[in-house]
Structure formats: structure tokens, C-alpha cells
Amino acid sequence: MLIQAQQLEKIVETSEGPLQILQPINVAINAGETVAIVGASGSGKSTLLSLLAGLDLATSGEVLIDNEKLSELDEEQRAKVRADKVGFIFQQFLLVPSLSALENVMLPAELAGHKGAEKEARELLAKVGLEDRWHHYPNQLSGGEQQRVAIARAFVGQPKILFADEPTGNLDTHTGDKVEQLLFDLNKDYGTTLIMVTHDNQLAEKCQRVLRMEAGELAEATRDVA
Amino acid sequence: MWHKISFRLLKQELKRGELTIMALAIILSVTAVLSLSLFSERLQSGLLERSSEFLAADRVLSSRRDINQDWLEEAQSRDIKTAWRVVFNSMAFANDKLQLIDVKAVSDGYPLRGELRIADTPFVEGEVAKGLPAAGEAWVASSLFQALQIDLGDSIEVGNSAFKVTKVVTYEPDVGFSVFTDSPNVIIPYSQLEQTGLIQPGSRVRYNVLMAGSQDALADYEQWLLPQLNDDTHSWRSIEDGDSPLARSLNRAERFMMLASLLGVVLAATAVAVAAQRYCQRNYDVVAIFKTLGASRQQIRRIFILHLLLLTALSVGIGMILGWLIQSFVIDWVAQQLDAELPAATVKPYLLAAATGIISAVMFTLYPLFRLVAIPPLRVLHRQLVGAQAVRWLQWILSGGTIYGLLVLYSQQWWLSTALFAGGAFAAVLLLGIGRLLINASRKAGMQAGSAWRLAMAGLQRRAAANSVQMLAFSTAIMLLLLVIVLRNDLLADWQRQLPDDAPNYFALNIAEEKVPDLQAMFERENIEATDQYPIVPGRVTYHNGERLLAEVTKEDRDDEEREEGREGFGRELSMTWRDTVPPNNEIVEGSWWGDNAEPQVSVELNAAERLDIQVGDELTFNIGGEEFTVPVTSLREADWSTLQPNFYMVFNTNTLQDFPATYITSFHLDEDRKDELYELFRPFPEASLIDLDAIIDQIREVISQVSLAILFVLVLVIVAGALVLIAQVQASMEERQKELVILRTLGAPGKLLSRSITYEFLVLGGISGLIATIAMDISLLILQTQAFNMDATWHWRLWLVGPLTGAIVVGVLGRLSCSRLIRRNTAQLIRKLA
Structure with missing residues (x-):
């Protein structure tokens, strides 16, 4: 079991009193699985993602990555877990605007202190079809191209888990399809566990499992797609 | 690895112009401090040297009794030049006529500063004297020729001795201003003083030892000498003592330079503070991405501290070079204008300038940096998150402490720094309060206006907290600018009044x-x-x-x-x-x-x-x-x-x-x-x-024109510093406005409406700042004029119109210019920029 959530609960304080964003949630994800978290806006899917990735802490309950309890780690140690095992793809791409495509891709490897970051980054850029654009800055790239750079960045350092938050949400259908394809292809090549938040049912169906969120509850853990 | 990232960020951001304002602010603070202190140090020692002519020395030790020879020897051993000037009243006889005269017995070297001019006929300009009257000779003032009806070559009797008159003295540097006590001067050699028999025990004689040397040597000697002096019989003077018009002008000019430079330093520091805040804010997202990708706090801290230090070092370096260039260019020009040599500067201004740049960059970035490191990784999903709100007073203490520290560092005067700082802090609190009130009032007025105005007023009110800080920066800049300009004009007018073109000569x-x-x-x-x-x-x-x-x-x-x-x-x-x-x-x-x-x-x-x-x-x-x-x-x-x-x-x-x-x-x-x-x-x-009096008037005029030039230079620097604060502030607030602009633009708001509403918002902001600045300026001026400059207090009614108007126009135009770039972009571009 690569990721486990046990009685995971999130409550935030608002001016009108506490607001329960996540009801207690239990879920287990195996290594190599592709999992889609679907649900309406405000259903809590992004919150679940942020808790599973260790970007945020649960009010109660536990997340285990590789049997390590995230609640027992401080922010630094959680950063280390992310650096070693996790990659991210975001709806807004979130590239560092002042770094070139190549430098953006190298960044996680460099932060983790890996040697040969540049070579690996160039290979990944080639795989996403941007080997000629390595020196371009994010604002010189189209949305689709930026997301391809983000995908390359997510795979650098060969993370065990990849979290994707609406990876095609900001792209037109055609570009979105191409980016999707690229994401699944690379995922297959690297054998990464993919956890993806989306409200695109077609995209969700490409995953092995679909977790449906409704009003903070994990309403059903639906079928396993072969 | 982190240092590579740091270098890379710096290189790319510099290339892309994202660090320009921050770099400019640091460069400006260093340039300003360096050129100001180099310039004022060189000009001041030049001025002192020039005006020392009025004493004929740098320092004068005078006494009613003969002066201890050991003191002279001690001075000489410290490389200080000395000369005697013994002055007393006596009578001169010639052609059966009798005239009260001032005898001035001087020794070799006199005058140590300035020139003695002599001629062969009375009442002409004369030439610079090389040497002094020989034994048995006297040089006498033009008026004595008139009084005793003598010619060159005649003899006059003074005491027991007869002196042959060999030259007309047409100009003595140390002639002074006291008209009534000045009977015609007669210069005789010091060596012959005794044989005149005029000096008896109890005689009313003024013994003066003139001294000239380097500032350091004189200061050291002063420390050695002063404890030994008897307050009743000895006096120790420099040109800055005393009540002569020149001393007053000099003191005033010095105070003005110091004050204006201090204000310049404060402005430059404010620019750095504004830019530093923005520098860190711009990096919030980057830090969130870094953290998401697994960067530790320590890595973030190292990356950004190194980034900042590199930027600071680079900017300080550029600032030093620029400051030196400007200063040498200006000095050359001034020297040409005045036909004078100005002495070289010491290393102190360089240290001071570097320290100013580094201290303001580091100290003003400390708090924003602290917040930067605390940015949570979750910001990648929730863009509004900025992490733990560190205690706000920490920022106030850090910034206040830094500005105070810089004031003390620069002026080395506790009381002046404390007074300026306390006054400034009080004004700041007041300004914040008034600003809020005025914004609220203008919101009410705006509600009744057209749509661009309504948008502008709504914007003003929504950002009230940010705006009152912004207004503080605008007001400070405008106020300091007005202050320096008005003070300069008043000072010059005051001098002009003292010495109008038709002043009695x-x-x-x-x-x-x-x-x-x-x-x-x-x-x-x-x-x-x-x-x-x-x-x-x-x-x-x-x-x-x-x-x-x-x-x-x-x-x-x-x-x-x-x-x-x-x-x-x-x-x-x-x-x-x-x-x-x-x-x-x-x-x-x-x-x-x-x-x-x-x-x-x-x-x-x-x-x-x-x-x-x-x-x-x-x-x-x-x-x-x-x-x-x-x-x-x-x-x-x-x-x-x-x-x-x-x-x-x-x-x-x-x-x-x-x-x-x-x-x-x-x-x-x-x-x-x-x-x-x-x-x-x-x-x-x-x-x-x-x-x-022509010679004296000319000298005063010359000194004043030097000082005026210096003041002009200071004024230019202060204006540049003020402009930079305004630009930095407008730029910073433009970034805050971007999101709103995108939304309104997406909703189909015409560009004209948007640019108008932003322009109006800045117009109002600038107008209010200008008004507050004018009030604060006039009050400060009142205090400064009466307390620091011994001038008559004057109200500047005209500025009550000019201040708000200038504020509105300058800030409005800057705002309009900055926003027009944003509005020219198409909406998709803007959205992408925000994404």
C-alpha cells in the first residue's frame, strides 16, 4: 500500500463557525494505480488532494505515504517526502516565470540535490516534444506547451506518486487530449502512481479507479477499470 | 545546488527587468549618499579653506597676554603652520599730522590663508604680495595716505620707531567687518615690535597666533590645547565661530546640506523599502512552487538571501561607480565655475555609502523575506494564502530602526536625527489617520459621480489600508521635495536680501x-x-x-x-x-x-x-x-x-x-x-x-554661489529619489490592481473606462497626498526656519495650491502611464500573466 488515508477529516474555522470540508475519509491506493478523484466544485476533491500530497494537514485522521505518517512530520520533513517521492501537475501550470523551460524542469531534481539534473531534464523535454523550446520562458509558450513543460517537470527525479490537479482544465479540448495522452504515456513508462483531480468524466474513465466526492464525503469508491 | 538556482534566478530576473526597481532603489541610495557626502565633504573643506581667508588662518588663538611659546612649538611639531599677528592701537605721526592707527605686527608666513594685496597707489586693486615689509618698512592702508597726506617713500613715526612706507595695502584677508574700530591699518614686521616701545606691561594688545594645517592635525592639536587655555584671557576661533555674515551663511548652508542630504537618504531608503516589499511579494508564488516541489525552508532562505545579497552587491557596486562619476563630474564643473581647486575626499563617504546601501537593502527586506519563507506550499492551490501573518509591529520597528540608524550614521548627530525621526514618526501617524478620513470622504463624493469616478472611489476605499500606507509614501516624498525646494528658495532669497546688487560697498x-x-x-x-x-x-x-x-x-x-x-x-x-x-x-x-x-x-x-x-x-x-x-x-x-x-x-x-x-x-x-x-x-x-568693502562682498558672494551650486545638486538628487519612490509605489500598487483589471476587462469594461478610473484613483490619491504633504511641509518649515536656520518664519500660501495640484498630476500621470501598459495587452495575455 503506497498511500493510505485513515479517518481523514478537515474542518476550517470561518466567521460563521467551524465548517466541515471533509467528512472522515478512508482510502487506500496501491503503487502503480491510476486514480481519479471526481466531484462537483466545492465537493472537497482539491482538499483531499492537498492532504494526500502533504501540502496541508488534516484536522484529524492520518495519511501514510510509504508507511510514513505525514501528521508526525513537520513541514520540512513533509517537503523532503515531496522532494523524494512526489511530482505535481497543476491546472495553472505553475511554472516559475523567470526560469526557462529547461530550468523549470531541472528545478525539483536540483532541489533534491540530484546530479545530472540537466541531462534528465533535456531527455524529458524531448519526450514531451519540446526539445527545441528548452530556452523559452513560460510566457513565450502556449498553454499546452506550458503544461507539457509542467509534465516533464513532474516526472523529473522519477517520483513514485504523481498528483495532478485538473491538468487539462485550462486547455482547449484538442490540446487537452494531447496533454492527457502524454501524461498517461509517461505514467506508463515510469510506472508512477497517478492521483488526479478532475471533473472531466472522460478523463476520469481513463483511470483504473474513480473516487467520487460529494459534499465532503467519499460517496463511493466505484468500479475498478481494468 | 541552491546557489545555482539563486544565480539563475538573479540572472534571468535581471535580464527580464523584474529587479529593476529594487536595483534602482539601492543604486540610488548608494549614489545619493556617496555623491552627496563626497561632494559636501570636498566642497565643505574647500569652502572652509576659502573662508578661512577671513581669519587669514584655519584657527586663531588669541590672548591679551603674550602666548606661551611652547604651544607654538607643539603646533609646529604637529605639522601646523603658525604665524604671529599682534594688533594694538597707536598713533602715527607724519607731516605734523597725527592719526589713530591699528598696528598689525606680523611674522613670516602671514597670511596663512588668503592673500595680502599691495599696490603703489592708494585705492586701487593691487597685486598679491610676495613676502612682507622688510625691517624698518611699513605697509599702510590707503586711507592713511589721505589722513597724513603722505606719499610712498615717506616715513611715519610709530612709538619710538620710524618706518618708511613702501607699499599701499589694498586688501587684507582678515580685515573684518567692524568699521568703527578700524583705524587705518599699518603692517610692520613682528621682529620690530619690541623696538617700537609701545608694548608695556598692561598694554591693551591682542596677541594672535594664526594656525593652518590639515583638519585632522588641527583637531588633534585642539584636543591637546583646549584644556590648557584660560577662558578669561584666551580665545580659540575658527571661521565657523563668530557672528560675521559669512559664518552665518556657512553655518546655514551646512545645516541645509546636512538636512537635505538626510531627507535624500530617507527618501532613498523609502524607495528601497517599497521596492523590497514588492520584491518579496512577487516571489510568493515562486516560493510556493519551490516548496511544493520539495524545497525546505532552509533552501528557500538560502536561495533568497543569496539572491538578495548578490543583487545588493551588484547595485551597491554600480551605485558607487555612478556616485563617484557624478561627483567628479559635478566637482569638475563646480571647480571650473569657481576657478578653484577642491581638496580630495577621504575614504569615509565610500564606506558610508556602501553601508547605507547594504543596511537599507538587508533591513528593509528582512521582514518581507521572513514572510516569504513562511509562504505555505498550499498557496499553489489557494492563491490567496500568504502564510502566518507575522507581527506587524516587527516591520514598523525594523523599518523605523533602520531609518533612524541611517540618520545617525549619516549625520553623526544624535539630537538632529532624533528630532527629525520623532517629528517624522509623529507626522506619519497623523498622515495615516488623515489619509483614511479623506479617502472615506472622497468615497462619499465619488458615489454621486459618473461611472469612472465611482469605480475609482470604490477602488480607493476597498484598498484603504494599502492606500493609506501608499499615501504615506506619496506624502512623504512630496513633502520632502517641497521642503527642500522651499528651503532652498528661502535660503537663497535670504542671502540675496543680505547682499543685494546695490549693497553698500x-x-x-x-x-x-x-x-x-x-x-x-x-x-x-x-x-x-x-x-x-x-x-x-x-x-x-x-x-x-x-x-x-x-x-x-x-x-x-x-x-x-x-x-x-x-x-x-x-x-x-x-x-x-x-x-x-x-x-x-x-x-x-x-x-x-x-x-x-x-x-x-x-x-x-x-x-x-x-x-x-x-x-x-x-x-x-x-x-x-x-x-x-x-x-x-x-x-x-x-x-x-x-x-x-x-x-x-x-x-x-x-x-x-x-x-x-x-x-x-x-x-x-x-x-x-x-x-x-x-x-x-x-x-x-x-x-x-x-x-x-568690495573685496569682502565679492568673497561672500563667491562663497554663497558655491553653496548655491551645492544646494542645487542636493535638490536634484532629492528630486530623483522622490521620483523613484513614487514610481516604485505606483508600480507596486499596479500589481495589486492587475487581477481586478483582468476581471473588469473580461466582463467587457472598455479600456477607456478602466484607464480613466485608475487615473482618477491616482489623481485623488496624489491630490490628497499633496495636500497632506503641504500641511506637513509648512509646519515642518515653520519649525526648521525658526529653530535651525534663524530665519523669519513665512507661510507659503501659494504651495497650498501647488502641492495638491502637483501631487495629483504627478501621481496621476505615473498611474496612468503604468496602467496603460496593462490595458494595451489583450485580456487573454493578462489572464495568462495572472495564471
């Missing part, structure tokens, strides 16, 4: 009473502008409230007085006058003027009264030509000694003095090109003595 004294109408007629006929003619009666103050005052004027007096005890008095004969009206440029500060009151009474000049502790109601006894009488003091007067007009310590009402024999004095202005007429014009008045 001659004193005529010793005019017989019956010749006064003739002289008056001559002035009128020749179209010469002259002051009132004042009667002069020489006399002494002998008793103050019945207590004997020591004084002597003649040898006989001296012999008598040696046997007497008493308090120190004026020490000389005074020139006294009578008048019905308060003399021009005089002001009664205590008691009242007599008007028609014919009771005998006297009005005393304030400085003299303070020196002798004379109060209104005290009784003073005068001795005039052997006749003694006692009168009450009915008023104290403040005289403006900086105008070149006759001024008197003692003024009586007409009834008291008019029966004593008097001569008359007047001052007048004669154009440069009419100088050669002087001899002819005064031929009917052979007894009149003329004192030429």
Missing part, C-alpha cells in the same frame, strides 16, 4: 558735521545710493549699575587703570549715536523705544547686553570726552549685523547726546566702473575716511 566715516549737507548733496548730484548719515560720538562705558568696568583708550588711562580693579568692560572706546527712530534693520526685543520721550536714556544692542549682563532698567555710566553721565537702559535691540549698514551698540535719544561734538558715518553703493571717480568725489571731504 563703501563706508565713509569721520565726516564733519558741517560737511554733512555737502556730502548729502554730492550723493544726490552723483546719483549715489547712500544710507542714513549717523552721528558718531566716541565714548566709553565706565560703570554698570555703579560697578566699575575696565577699559582704556589712551596711555594715560592705561596707567591709571593699572592700579584699579574692576569688571571686564567693552575694552575699547565705543562709537555711539543718537536717533529719534529705531534704526533700519533693528528690532526692539525688550523694553520700548523712546518716541517723543526726552528723558536721557539709552538703547543697548542685544549681543552687547548679553555679554555684559545688561538688563532693561539698569543704569549705565558713560564717559565722553571726560564728561561723565548716567542714564537708564530703556530698551534692548536686535541688530542685523549681516547687512552692510552702520550698526551701533549704544543708541541714545537726541536730547542726551546731541550737544557732544560728533562726526558722521554713512555707507553707500558705488558701481564698480565708477571706482576711479572716488578720489575726485571725496576731494572736498579730505577728513573723511573711506573703507572699501
Whole structure:
């Protein structure tokens, strides 16, 4: 079991009193699985993602990555877990605007202190079809191209888990399809566990499992797609 | 690895112009401090050197008794040049005529500063003297030729010796301004002082040792010497002491330079603070991405501290080079303008400038950096997250402490820094409060206006907190700018008033009473502008409230007085006058003027009264030509000694003095090109003595023009610093506005509406800031003028219109320019930029 959530609960304080964003949630994800978290806006899917990735802490309950309890780690140690095992793809791409495509891709490897970051980054850029654009800055790239750079960045350092938050949400259908394809292809090549938040049912169906969120509850853990 | 990331970020961000404002702010603070301190240090030592001419030395040690030879030797051993100047009154005889003279016995090296000019005919400009009169020779002032009717080569008798007159002295640097005490000067060699037999025990002689050397050597020597001096007999002077117009101008200029530079430093530091805040805010997202990708706090801290240090080092380096270039360019230009050499500067300004840049960059970034490191990784999903709100007062303490520290570092004056800082802090709190109020008020007004106005006012109010801080920055910048400009104008106007183009350049004294109408007629006929003619009666103050005052004027007096005890008095004969009206440029500060009151009474000049502790109601006894009488003091007067007009310590009402024999004095202005007429014009008045003030006036003018240039330079720097603060602030707030702009644009708001609403918002912001700045400026000015510059307080009503208008226009235009770039982009581009 690569990721486990046990009685995971999130409550935030608002001016009108506490607001329960996540009801207690239990879920287990195996290594190599592709999992889609679907649900309406405000259903809590992004919150679940942020808790599973260790970007945020649960009010109660536990997340285990590789049997390590995230609640027992401080922010630094959680950063280390992310650096070693996790990659991210975001709806807004979130590239560092002042770094070139190549430098953006190298960044996680460099932060983790890996040697040969540049070579690996160039290979990944080639795989996403941007080997000629390595020196371009994010604002010189189209949305689709930026997301391809983000995908390359997510795979650098060969993370065990990849979290994707609406990876095609900001792209037109055609570009979105191409980016999707690229994401699944690379995922297959690297054998990464993919956890993806989306409200695109077609995209969700490409995953092995679909977790449906409704009003903070994990309403059903639906079928396993072969 | 982290340092590579740091370098890379710096390189790319520099290339993309994202660090320009921050770099510019640091560069400016370093450039400003360096050029200002280099310039003022060099100019000031140049000025001091130049104005030291008025003392003929850098320092003068004077005493009523002979001066300890060891002290001279000690000075010489410290590489300080010394020369003797011994001054006393005596009589000169020639052609059966008798004239009271000032004997000046000087030793080799005199004058140590400035030049002595001599000629072969009286009343000409003359040439620089190389050397001094030889043994048995005397050089004498032009007026003595007139008085004793001698020619070059004739002999005059002084005491037991005869001196052959070999040159006319046309200009002495240390001639000073006191008109009445100056009988014609006679310069003789110091070596012959003893053989004149005029110096007896108890003689009223002023022994002066002139000294000149490096500032450091003089300061060291001063420390050694001062504890040994006797306050009663010795005095130690530099040009900055004293009450001469030059000393006042210099002191004022120095204070202005210091103040303006301080304000410049504060402005530059403010620019850095604004830019630093923005620098960190811009990196919030980057830090969130870094953290998401697994960067630790330590890595983030290292990356950004290194980034900042590299940026600072680079900017400080550029600032130093620029500062040096500007300063040397300006100095060259100034030196050319003034035909003068300015001494080289020390290493101190360089250290000061580097320290200013580094301290302001580091200290102002500390708090924003602290927040930057605390940005949570979750910001990648929730863009509004900014992490733990660190205590706000920490930022205020850090920024306040830094500004105060910089003030102290720069001025090295605790009280000035503390006063400025406390005043500034008080003003800041006040400004914040007023700003909020005005924003609220303008919101109400805006609600009734058209849509662009409504948008603008809504924007203003929504960002009230951010806006009042912004307004503080705008107001500070505008206020400091106005302050420096107004102060400069007032200062120059004040100097101009002291020395108008038609300032009297001659004193005529010793005019017989019956010749006064003739002289008056001559002035009128020749179209010469002259002051009132004042009667002069020489006399002494002998008793103050019945207590004997020591004084002597003649040898006989001296012999008598040696046997007497008493308090120190004026020490000389005074020139006294009578008048019905308060003399021009005089002001009664205590008691009242007599008007028609014919009771005998006297009005005393304030400085003299303070020196002798004379109060209104005290009784003073005068001795005039052997006749003694006692009168009450009915008023104290403040005289403006900086105008070149006759001024008197003692003024009586007409009834008291008019029966004593008097001569008359007047001052007048004669154009440069009419100088050669002087001899002819005064031929009917052979007894009149003329004192030429042109040389002194020229010197003062020259010094003032140097100082004015310096002030202009400071002004330019302060304006640049102010502009940078404004630009940095507008830029910073533009980023905050981007999101809103995108939304409105997406909703289809026309570009015109948006740019108008932003322009209006900035117009209002600038207008309010300008108004607050004007109020604050006028109050500060009032305090500064009366407390620091000894000037009359003036209100600047015109600025009450100009301030808000300028604020509105400048800030409005800057806002409009910055937003037009945003609006020109299409919406998709904007959205992508925000994403």
C-alpha cells in the first residue's frame, strides 16, 4: 500500500463557525494505480488532494505515504517526502516565470540535490516534444506547451506518486487530449502512481479507479477499470 | 545546488527587468549618499579653506597676554603652520599730522590663508604680495595716505620707531567687518615690535597666533590645547565661530546640506523599502512552487538571501561607480565655475555609502523575506494564502530602526536625527489617520459621480489600508521635495536680501558735521545710493549699575587703570549715536523705544547686553570726552549685523547726546566702473575716511554661489529619489490592481473606462497626498526656519495650491502611464500573466 488515508477529516474555522470540508475519509491506493478523484466544485476533491500530497494537514485522521505518517512530520520533513517521492501537475501550470523551460524542469531534481539534473531534464523535454523550446520562458509558450513543460517537470527525479490537479482544465479540448495522452504515456513508462483531480468524466474513465466526492464525503469508491 | 538556482534566478530576473526597481532603489541610495557626502565633504573643506581667508588662518588663538611659546612649538611639531599677528592701537605721526592707527605686527608666513594685496597707489586693486615689509618698512592702508597726506617713500613715526612706507595695502584677508574700530591699518614686521616701545606691561594688545594645517592635525592639536587655555584671557576661533555674515551663511548652508542630504537618504531608503516589499511579494508564488516541489525552508532562505545579497552587491557596486562619476563630474564643473581647486575626499563617504546601501537593502527586506519563507506550499492551490501573518509591529520597528540608524550614521548627530525621526514618526501617524478620513470622504463624493469616478472611489476605499500606507509614501516624498525646494528658495532669497546688487560697498566715516549737507548733496548730484548719515560720538562705558568696568583708550588711562580693579568692560572706546527712530534693520526685543520721550536714556544692542549682563532698567555710566553721565537702559535691540549698514551698540535719544561734538558715518553703493571717480568725489571731504568693502562682498558672494551650486545638486538628487519612490509605489500598487483589471476587462469594461478610473484613483490619491504633504511641509518649515536656520518664519500660501495640484498630476500621470501598459495587452495575455 503506497498511500493510505485513515479517518481523514478537515474542518476550517470561518466567521460563521467551524465548517466541515471533509467528512472522515478512508482510502487506500496501491503503487502503480491510476486514480481519479471526481466531484462537483466545492465537493472537497482539491482538499483531499492537498492532504494526500502533504501540502496541508488534516484536522484529524492520518495519511501514510510509504508507511510514513505525514501528521508526525513537520513541514520540512513533509517537503523532503515531496522532494523524494512526489511530482505535481497543476491546472495553472505553475511554472516559475523567470526560469526557462529547461530550468523549470531541472528545478525539483536540483532541489533534491540530484546530479545530472540537466541531462534528465533535456531527455524529458524531448519526450514531451519540446526539445527545441528548452530556452523559452513560460510566457513565450502556449498553454499546452506550458503544461507539457509542467509534465516533464513532474516526472523529473522519477517520483513514485504523481498528483495532478485538473491538468487539462485550462486547455482547449484538442490540446487537452494531447496533454492527457502524454501524461498517461509517461505514467506508463515510469510506472508512477497517478492521483488526479478532475471533473472531466472522460478523463476520469481513463483511470483504473474513480473516487467520487460529494459534499465532503467519499460517496463511493466505484468500479475498478481494468 | 541552491546557489545555482539563486544565480539563475538573479540572472534571468535581471535580464527580464523584474529587479529593476529594487536595483534602482539601492543604486540610488548608494549614489545619493556617496555623491552627496563626497561632494559636501570636498566642497565643505574647500569652502572652509576659502573662508578661512577671513581669519587669514584655519584657527586663531588669541590672548591679551603674550602666548606661551611652547604651544607654538607643539603646533609646529604637529605639522601646523603658525604665524604671529599682534594688533594694538597707536598713533602715527607724519607731516605734523597725527592719526589713530591699528598696528598689525606680523611674522613670516602671514597670511596663512588668503592673500595680502599691495599696490603703489592708494585705492586701487593691487597685486598679491610676495613676502612682507622688510625691517624698518611699513605697509599702510590707503586711507592713511589721505589722513597724513603722505606719499610712498615717506616715513611715519610709530612709538619710538620710524618706518618708511613702501607699499599701499589694498586688501587684507582678515580685515573684518567692524568699521568703527578700524583705524587705518599699518603692517610692520613682528621682529620690530619690541623696538617700537609701545608694548608695556598692561598694554591693551591682542596677541594672535594664526594656525593652518590639515583638519585632522588641527583637531588633534585642539584636543591637546583646549584644556590648557584660560577662558578669561584666551580665545580659540575658527571661521565657523563668530557672528560675521559669512559664518552665518556657512553655518546655514551646512545645516541645509546636512538636512537635505538626510531627507535624500530617507527618501532613498523609502524607495528601497517599497521596492523590497514588492520584491518579496512577487516571489510568493515562486516560493510556493519551490516548496511544493520539495524545497525546505532552509533552501528557500538560502536561495533568497543569496539572491538578495548578490543583487545588493551588484547595485551597491554600480551605485558607487555612478556616485563617484557624478561627483567628479559635478566637482569638475563646480571647480571650473569657481576657478578653484577642491581638496580630495577621504575614504569615509565610500564606506558610508556602501553601508547605507547594504543596511537599507538587508533591513528593509528582512521582514518581507521572513514572510516569504513562511509562504505555505498550499498557496499553489489557494492563491490567496500568504502564510502566518507575522507581527506587524516587527516591520514598523525594523523599518523605523533602520531609518533612524541611517540618520545617525549619516549625520553623526544624535539630537538632529532624533528630532527629525520623532517629528517624522509623529507626522506619519497623523498622515495615516488623515489619509483614511479623506479617502472615506472622497468615497462619499465619488458615489454621486459618473461611472469612472465611482469605480475609482470604490477602488480607493476597498484598498484603504494599502492606500493609506501608499499615501504615506506619496506624502512623504512630496513633502520632502517641497521642503527642500522651499528651503532652498528661502535660503537663497535670504542671502540675496543680505547682499543685494546695490549693497553698500563703501563706508565713509569721520565726516564733519558741517560737511554733512555737502556730502548729502554730492550723493544726490552723483546719483549715489547712500544710507542714513549717523552721528558718531566716541565714548566709553565706565560703570554698570555703579560697578566699575575696565577699559582704556589712551596711555594715560592705561596707567591709571593699572592700579584699579574692576569688571571686564567693552575694552575699547565705543562709537555711539543718537536717533529719534529705531534704526533700519533693528528690532526692539525688550523694553520700548523712546518716541517723543526726552528723558536721557539709552538703547543697548542685544549681543552687547548679553555679554555684559545688561538688563532693561539698569543704569549705565558713560564717559565722553571726560564728561561723565548716567542714564537708564530703556530698551534692548536686535541688530542685523549681516547687512552692510552702520550698526551701533549704544543708541541714545537726541536730547542726551546731541550737544557732544560728533562726526558722521554713512555707507553707500558705488558701481564698480565708477571706482576711479572716488578720489575726485571725496576731494572736498579730505577728513573723511573711506573703507572699501568690495573685496569682502565679492568673497561672500563667491562663497554663497558655491553653496548655491551645492544646494542645487542636493535638490536634484532629492528630486530623483522622490521620483523613484513614487514610481516604485505606483508600480507596486499596479500589481495589486492587475487581477481586478483582468476581471473588469473580461466582463467587457472598455479600456477607456478602466484607464480613466485608475487615473482618477491616482489623481485623488496624489491630490490628497499633496495636500497632506503641504500641511506637513509648512509646519515642518515653520519649525526648521525658526529653530535651525534663524530665519523669519513665512507661510507659503501659494504651495497650498501647488502641492495638491502637483501631487495629483504627478501621481496621476505615473498611474496612468503604468496602467496603460496593462490595458494595451489583450485580456487573454493578462489572464495568462495572472495564471
